[in-house]
Amino acid sequence: MKKNLLIAAAALMAASTLSAATIEGKKVAVYIDGASVGAVDNNQEREAAQWLLNNDKAAVAVTADDIENITPAKAEALWIHIDRCGIAAGSANLPAPFNNAAFVAHIKDYVKAGGNLLLTKQATQLATAIGRIDKEVNSFSSGEGGDGKDTWTVQNVYGVNCSEQLDRSAHPIYAGLETINDYNNRPTVALLGTGDPTTAMWREDHNCFWIPADLGFGAGNDTPACLTEFEKAYNCVCLGTWGHVGDFCGAGIIDFEPTSEFKGRVITIGLAAYEWAPRNGGNNYHSNIQNMTSNAISYLALSTTGIESAVTDADEAPVYYNLQGIRVAEPEAGVIYIERRGSVAKKVIK
Numbered sequence: 001m002k003k004n005l006l007i008a009a010a011a012l013m014a015a016s017t018l019s020a021a022t023i024e025g026k027k028v029a030v031y032i033d034g035a036s037v038g039a040v041d042n043n044q045e046r047e048a049a050q051w052l053l054n055n056d057k058a059a060v061a062v063t064a065d066d067i068e069n070i071t072p073a074k075a076e077a078l079w080i081h082i083d084r085c086g087i088a089a090g091s092a093n094l095p096a097p098f099n100n101a102a103f104v105a106h107i108k109d110y111v112k113a114g115g116n117l118l119l120t121k122q123a124t125q126l127a128t129a130i131g132r133i134d135k136e137v138n139s140f141s142s143g144e145g146g147d148g149k150d151t152w153t154v155q156n157v158y159g160v161n162c163s164e165q166l167d168r169s170a171h172p173i174y175a176g177l178e179t180i181n182d183y184n185n186r187p188t189v190a191l192l193g194t195g196d197p198t199t200a201m202w203r204e205d206h207n208c209f210w211i212p213a214d215l216g217f218g219a220g221n222d223t224p225a226c227l228t229e230f231e232k233a234y235n236c237v238c239l240g241t242w243g244h245v246g247d248f249c250g251a252g253i254i255d256f257e258p259t260s261e262f263k264g265r266v267i268t269i270g271l272a273a274y275e276w277a278p279r280n281g282g283n284n285y286h287s288n289i290q291n292m293t294s295n296a297i298s299y300l301a302l303s304t305t306g307i308e309s310a311v312t313d314a315d316e317a318p319v320y321y322n323l324q325g326i327r328v329a330e331p332e333a334g335v336i337y338i339e340r341r342g343s344v345a346k347k348v349i350k
Contacts, residue, residue, distance in 0.1 A: 028052070028297050029062045029075035033097065037061060044083035044121075047277040051290060052079065052297075064097050067106050072115040072264065077300035079293075080107075083121040083206055083276065089140035091129040094122065104129045111264040116300035118293075122208045124268040132256055132266055133234050139211050139250065141272070145204035151182055151193030151285070152203065152273035153243030154253065159224060160184050161246030166224050168239045171255065172299045173267070177288050188243035191273035191292070195284030202279045209270030210251045212238075221249035235259050242271065258303075265303045267296050 030049045032040050037053060040046035052059050062070055062078065070078060080098075087095055097103050108130035111117055119126050122142070127133050156174055158166040161184060179187035194201050210230070212218065217233070218226030227238045227248050235257045241250030256266040274289060283289075320328045321338040331337050 027075045028056060028059045028077045028079070028301055029070065030059060030079045030081070031067065032061045032063055035063060042084055043277045044275065045081050048079075048081045048120075048293075051276075052293075055290075055294075056297075064103070067103055070106060070110050070115070072110065072113050075115065076303075077116045077118060077297050078107075078110065079118040079120070079297060080123040080126060081120045081276070082123040083204075085142055085144055085204060085206075087122065087142050089142075089208075090136055091125040094125055094129070098123070098126065099129075111262045111266060114258075114263040116264045116303050117266045118269075118296050118300055119266065120269045120274060120293075121206055122270075124208050124270040127256065127266055127268055132262055133210075133236075135210060135215050137208050137210055137270065138214055139207045139209050139252075139270075141205055141207050143205060145202060145206075147200040147202055149194070149197055149200045151180060151190050151195070151243075152271075153180065153183065153188035153190045154240040154271060154273060155183070155186075155188050155243045155245050156240040156253075157186065158227060158238070158241065158248045159246070160186050162222065162248070164224055166227060166238075166248070168237065171237070171239050173239060173253070173255075173292060173295045175291075175295050177291055177295075178285065183244045184246050189240070189288060189292075190243075190285040191271070191288050192275055192278070192283055193285060194282050199282070201282050203272065204275060204279075205272045206275070207252075207270060207272045209268065210254070211249060212251055213249065218248075221247045224248050227251065240271070243273070265300055267300060269296070 030052045032049050033042070033045065034040040037046060037050050040049065049061060053061060060075070082094065082098060084095060087093060092099060104126070107117070107126060111130060111132065125137055128136055156169040156171070158168070174189060177189045180190045181187055192203060212230035213221045213226035217229040220226065230251065231237060237255045237257070238251040239253040239255055241252045252269070252271040254268045256268070258265055269292070276289060318339050320331045322328050328337060
């Protein structure tokens with residue numbers, strides 16, 4: 001029997017760490033702007049890449065000389081991290097080699113062929129460069145930053161101060177992450193802070209993501225339509241925003257689902273709180289950044305492609321899951337779900 005590569009519901013329901021057996025043999029890669037990790041000038045990018053290579057025995061570094069050879073067969077997931085001061089907004093303004101036409105073409109071909117991409121901080125703009133989204137980021141900053149004593153967090157339940165909510169906290173990217181209740185008296189995922197409200201730390205404050213309402217989606221940030229219309233337009237799920245947000249403002253983390261053109265999945269993390277190497281150190285929540293990255297890479301590496309068709313067992317009763325991997329007893333009309341029959345799953349619209 002022919003077996004298509006499909007999204008497994010089990011992979012959607014539980015994330016795993018990079019050392020877990022569930023991704024044994026899965027190949028992941030990180031792009032480095034240098035001949036070796038030690039030669040990477042930017043300390044944010046160097047520390048991130050070094051962490052992955054130190055903690056995943058299957059991980060490899062990809063350089064400018066290697067990028068033309070990257071394929072889904074060689075790496076199920078590719079991570080690109082850019083976090084620099086002083087660059088201008090816009091995918092065309094990314095630093096070399098990330099704005100090179102050949103580089104962008106190789107990345108686009110990789111995702112179109114089924115490769116899965118993790119884009120973090122200013123690298124989120126590569127989603128626009130490759131054509132996965134036709135809008136440039138509209139929340140952008142690349143300054144030197146400054147000192148602060150508050151903890152920067154991720155809000156993964158949109159609309160906590162509104163009558164309606166969009167809860168994305170069950171997505172595998174958040175598995176096992178520490179939360180605090182500093183904002184709206186609700187748990188948010190802590191990423192950057194000393195853990196001591198009397199002690200300051202330096203944060204560069206680099207945001208690089210989309211605010212759908214300001215791009216014309218919905219009728220403002222006070223209703224979920226700004227997000228749901230954006231999600232429908234780009235076949236994606238908005239997963240989180242700044243921790244203090246109580247409405248529906250900001251797609252700081254996005255899970256772009258596979259499409260007929262782009263058979264790979266793309267996750268973008270563009271929140272300033274996702275900072276790998278604060279200048280004066282002391283990030284009490286650095287393990288959350290590591291674990292969020294681990295969860296994202298594991299989720300991507302476990303994702304498979306070719307979801308548009310499948311050989312199913314007609315005698316098996318279907319079971320439905322939403323895009324966050326939660327089982328749904330009564331699917332709603334017009335909503336996208338993962339339908340599982342026996343050992344086979346596919347994306348459907350009820």
